[in-house]
Amino acid sequence: MRAVHFGAGNIGRGFIGSLLAASGYDVVFVDVNEQIVRLLKERGEYRVIVAGEHREEQWVRGVSALNSQTEREQVVAAIADADLVTTAVGPHILPAIAPVIAAGLEQRFVVQEKPLHVIACENMIGGTEALKQHVLAHLSAAEQQLADQSVGFLNCAVDRIVPNQTNDDPLAVTVEPFFEWAIETRNVIGAVPPIQGAQFVADLGPYIERKLFTVNTGHALAAYLGYQKQYSTVQEAMKDAGIRADVEQALSESGAVLVNKHGWDAKEHRAYIDTTIGRFMNPALSDDIIRVARSPIRKLGPNDRLVAPAVQYCTLFSSVPAGLAKGIAALLRFDHPEDSEAVALQQTIEQHGIEGALRQYAGLERDHPLVAVVREEYERMEK
Ligand SMILES: NC(=O)C1=CN([C@@H]2O[C@H](COP(=O)(O)OP(=O)(O)OC[C@H]3O[C@@H](n4cnc5c(N)ncnc54)[C@H](O)[C@@H]3O)[C@@H](O)[C@H]2O)C=CC1
Numbered sequence: 001m002r003a004v005h006f007g008a009g010n011i012g013r014g015f016i017g018s019l020l021a022a023s024g025y026d027v028v029f030v031d032v033n034e035q036i037v038r039l040l041k042e043r044g045e046y047r048v049i050v051a052g053e054h055r056e057e058q059w060v061r062g063v064s065a066l067n068s069q070t071e072r073e074q075v076v077a078a079i080a081d082a083d084l085v086t087t088a089v090g091p092h093i094l095p096a097i098a099p100v101i102a103a104g105l106e107q108r109f110v111v112q113e114k115p116l117h118v119i120a121c122e123n124m125i126g127g128t129e130a131l132k133q134h135v136l137a138h139l140s141a142a143e144q145q146l147a148d149q150s151v152g153f154l155n156c157a158v159d160r161i162v163p164n165q166t167n168d169d170p171l172a173v174t175v176e177p178f179f180e181w182a183i184e185t186r187n188v189i190g191a192v193p194p195i196q197g198a199q200f201v202a203d204l205g206p207y208i209e210r211k212l213f214t215v216n217t218g219h220a221l222a223a224y225l226g227y228q229k230q231y232s233t234v235q236e237a238m239k240d241a242g243i244r245a246d247v248e249q250a251l252s253e254s255g256a257v258l259v260n261k262h263g264w265d266a267k268e269h270r271a272y273i274d275t276t277i278g279r280f281m282n283p284a285l286s287d288d289i290i291r292v293a294r295s296p297i298r299k300l301g302p303n304d305r306l307v308a309p310a311v312q313y314c315t316l317f318s319s320v321p322a323g324l325a326k327g328i329a330a331l332l333r334f335d336h337p338e339d340s341e342a343v344a345l346q347q348t349i350e351q352h353g354i355e356g357a358l359r360q361y362a363g364l365e366r367d368h369p370l371v372a373v374v375r376e377e378y379e380r381m382e383k
């Protein structure tokens with residue numbers, strides 16, 4: 001079995017590549033990072049360091065790599081022959097990798113009929129569906145029909161905290177012990193792809209919402225509030241009792257939405273929140289606030305980790321969730337000069353005020369009850 005995986009970064013090497021190799025796939029990483037591609041080619045293996053209460057080292061073996069910019073033809077051939085294509089590149093990169101995936105499919109349709117599954121492992125709702133639309137845009141009508149018959153695009157929710165790496169060995173990747181990979185079976189063609197440790201589910205909706213509106217919501221709160229207090233890691237921020245209480249409050253609010261919407265047991269969800277907070281505080285990891293806070297415009301989106309649960313809370317309970325509103329206000333104050341989205345966000349706020357930014361990026365009209373509370377929090381943070 002062969003898997004072609006786009007993005008040999010933190011989650012690519014630290015989670016997806018490692019699970020696929022353990023499941024028996026020959027993993028071909030595709031990346032634009034020359035050093036990582038060269039080292040993966042030279043060594044064919046790398047180390048995963050699982051940092052929990054005890055430190056454990058695992059070797060991922062039998063891997064290779066290609067550079068998508070300089071070895072395009074080889075990437076196309078690898079996709080033509082693959083059983084699985086996965087990605088962990090970031091939502092904004094999906095349009096950039098779609099043309100080469102489409103070219104791989106074109107070649108594949110000529111040489112064989114075996115099914116292919118494509119799974120985008122990005123922090124977003126409908127990530128694989130988004131990739132599918134980008135890929136289809138590069139195919140003819142006849143090829144789109146062939147894709148319908150033999151390519152299964154599977155949405156998924158992927159959860160493992162893999163911070164930026166500081167190991168001396170550029171290939172070694174330190175990860176937390178926890179992981180969850182829920183893959184939706186709806187569009188499977190033939191048998192589900194054999195992936196050890198993945199959970200195949202008929203309806204991904206509740207799984208992706210649980211993950212995005214708990215792990216990512218809480219992490220975003222810790223990062224944006226931590227940035228305000230000039231902490232540099234999530235672990236430092238979570239030791240601040242005030243920030244910890246705000247994270248707790250926001251997760252109780254998003255939790256109330258999830259429990260109400262999906263009919264879950266409230267105690268079980270509370271336990272999931274507690275586990276999540278424990279993961280943020282893992283003393284064996286050091287997770288940069290700037291990494292977790294990255295791309296604030298994406299994170300302010302109407303379907304993303306802060307605004308989506310906050311809007312649903314307002315609708316369900318006819319009141320404004322103060323913790324989530326505080327998280328949104330802190331996001332609006334994220335002005336890290338090296339994050340291009342933070343720079344663009346601050347320019348929008350300067351020109352159109354926070355109401356303008358909330359309308360443009362979060363789809364919130366000025367009269368939405370959330371807006372006034374976010375403004376109050378935003379102003380309070382200035383003092
Ligand atoms: N790090 C984490 O804890 C988790 C990350 N994710 C998601 O995984 C995705 C990747 O995140 P990270 O691994 O943290 O980021 P990362 O920055 O460590 O890795 C992204 C990789 O994609 C590569 N890349 C960029 N453009 C490319 C292109 N055109 N073709 C091929 N490769 C390209 C980069 O060189 C880099 O190696 C994001 O969507 C993130 O939300 C999801 C769950 C956990």
Ligand SMILES: O=P(O)(O)OC[C@H]1O[C@](O)(CO)[C@@H](O)[C@@H]1O
Nearest residue numbers: 123160161162215216219292294
């Ligand atoms: O990867 P994103 O969407 O930029 O957000 C960072 C978040 O994603 C993760 O990398 C994984 O869920 C978390 O560590 C963090 O909450």
